Amino acid sequence: MTTTFQDLGISDRIIQTLLLKGYESPTPIQIQTIPLFLSGDCNIIGQAQTGSGKTAAFGIPIIQNITEKTGRVQAIVLTPTRELAIQVCDEMSSFGGIKGLNIVPVFGGQPIPIQLRALAAGADIVVGTPGRVIDLIHRKKLDLSHLSYFVLDEADEMLNMGFIDDIKEIIQHTGDDKRMLCFSATMPKPVLGIAKKYMGQYEMVSVEKVKE
Ligand code: ADP
Ligand code: MG
Numbered sequence: 001m002t003t004t005f006q007d008l009g010i011s012d013r014i015i016q017t018l019l020l021k022g023y024e025s026p027t028p029i030q031i032q033t034i035p036l037f038l039s040g041d042c043n044i045i046g047q048a049q050t051g052s053g054k055t056a057a058f059g060i061p062i063i064q065n066i067t068e069k070t071g072r073v074q075a076i077v078l079t080p081t082r083e084l085a086i087q088v089c090d091e092m093s094s095f096g097g098i099k100g101l102n103i104v105p106v107f108g109g110q111p112i113p114i115q116l117r118a119l120a121a122g123a124d125i126v127v128g129t130p131g132r133v134i135d136l137i138h139r140k141k142l143d144l145s146h147l148s149y150f151v152l153d154e155a156d157e158m159l160n161m162g163f164i165d166d167i168k169e170i171i172q173h174t175g176d177d178k179r180m181l182c183f184s185a186t187m188p189k190p191v192l193g194i195a196k197k198y199m200g201q202y203e204m205v206s207v208e209k210v211k212e
Contacts, residue, residue, distance in 0.1 A: 003031050004025060005023075005025070005026055009039070010060055010061075013099075014064055014098075017094060018060075021094060023056075026053075026056075027048075027057075028048065028207045029046055029054055030053050032205040032207065033046050033057040034057060034060060036205065037058070037061035037181075038064065038065070041179060042203045043180045043181065043195075043200070043201060043202035044058075044179075044202060044205065045181075045184075045192075045199075046182070046204075047204075048183075048207035049185050054153070055092070057183065058077075058153075058183060059095055062149050063095045066099070066124060069101070069102075069124055070124075073125070073126050073144060073146065073147060074147065074149065076125070076126045076127070076133070076144060076151065076170075076174075077092075077125070077126070077127040077128075077153050078130055078151065078152050078163075079128070079129060080129065081157075082108065084153065085127050085128055088127045089103050092127065096124075101124040102122055102123050102124050102125070103124065103126075103127065104126050104127070105127050105128060106126060106128035107128055107132050108129060108132045112132075115136070116136075119136065119141055119142060130158070130167055133170055144170070145173070145174065147178040148177075148179065149178060149180075150174055150180045151180075151181045151183070152167065152183070154185065155182050155183065155195075156184045156186045156187070157185075159194070164194070167194065180195075180198060182194070182199070187206070
């Protein structure tokens with residue numbers, strides 16, 4: 001029998017937005033991740049190939065769990081490139097729009113005043129590239145001390161691009177009371193190393209690449 005979005009514990013409100021997007025059923029990484037995320041408070045490492053729906057695997061349960069605006073940033077997603085930051089922001093906004101959550105993309109190459117204004121208007125979730133995130137932290141325009149969720153997206157790419165020190169520095173600026181999520185198409189040792197160093201306990205979900 002096919003697994004449905006209802007089976008995963010996703011709220012009817014969010015399911016409506018998924019149907020509008022044309023999503024008919026969850027992908028394997030979503031089937032593994034979403035119930036695990038929603039049923040407890042574990043940190044999660046998720047591996048599944050590119051194009052397998054990893055964004056929704058973390059994006060849907062984060063949006064579902066954020067029940068009210070607090071006036072502080074509650075979740076941050078770090079991505080390796082500005083294109084991915086925009087994509088993840090758009091995808092999370094499509095689930096989160098109904099809740100009125102303000103999801104703000106921040107990345108290099110765009111004039112910083114635009115992003116400063118967006119943050120000042122009250123960001124609930126920030127999606128950004130490491131360099132710009134650090135810049136905004138240093139300017140005291142981005143406060144990550146009250147985070148509930150910290151996501152490293154496309155972690156293998158992020159390490160390939162040399163963002164390891166930036167990631168470590170950003171983690172130093174976050175509070176202790178957060179869940180960490182790390183998603184990647186591949187799981188080389190350095191990615192696991194980062195996860196182990198900063199996560200302590202975690203659950204690992206992995207979807208084997210289907211051979212063609
Ligand atoms: P990944 O991060 O694993 O590379 P994405 O999260 O970017 O993959 O998703 C790839 C594409 O699949 C996107 O266009 C996304 O909107 C779409 N998608 C994700 N989940 C589903 C689903 N359950 N049904 C249909 N399309 C989906
Ligand atoms: Mg992705």
